[in-house]
Amino acid sequence: MKVWVVPFCVSLLLILFLAHACLAVDEGQARSAMVEADQTIKDSYLAVAVADKAGGNISDMLSVLQDAGMLLSRADLALEKGDFDSAYNLAVQSKARLGGFIAEASSVKDAAEHNGLMDFMINIVGSSAGTVAVVVGSFALWFWLNRRYRKVEHVEQDESQRV
Secondary structure, three states: OHHHHHHHHHHHHHHHHHHHHHHOOOHHHHHHHHHHHHHHHHHHHHHHHHHHHOOOOOHHHHHHHHHHHHHHHHHHHHHHHOOHHHHHHHHHHHHHHOOOHHHHHHHHHHHHHHHHHHHHHHHHHHHHHHHHHHHHHHHHHHHHHHHHHHHHHHHHHHHHHHO
16 A cells, blocks of 8 residues: 555656646746736826826826836846746736726726816806807897987977977
8 A cells, every 4th residue: 555655646746846847937928928018008108198188187097007017117026036927927917907997098088078178168158158148138238228218318308398
């Protein structure tokens, strides 16, 4: 019975070692993941810049971008130390942190543009319509008052001529 225990343990250790060797990340995979994460961060920064230019609130988005950048920096340090597994994992985490980020930045931009249009409509168009209404109302009131006082003057002149 003891004869099979030693070969079994050796086989188990060999399988675990080979599995680790097969699952280990090499430098090329780590660099590739880092390049993808870096490009995702750049694209995200551009989307945030567009949203900011439109007047959107981007403070939370900048915080997420900073977190992703920190993860990528840590991945770069791990790569320099030769820890390819950590570099790969951190780069993947950095990219995952920005999942759906560009769509969110686009919706913030669209909301800011809509709010800007509504502000324009209220401030410019509303003010213009209000000004026109006041001018037209003033003229209408002037004509109405003018006609009323002419009738009163006309009636007073008729009475003074009768006397």
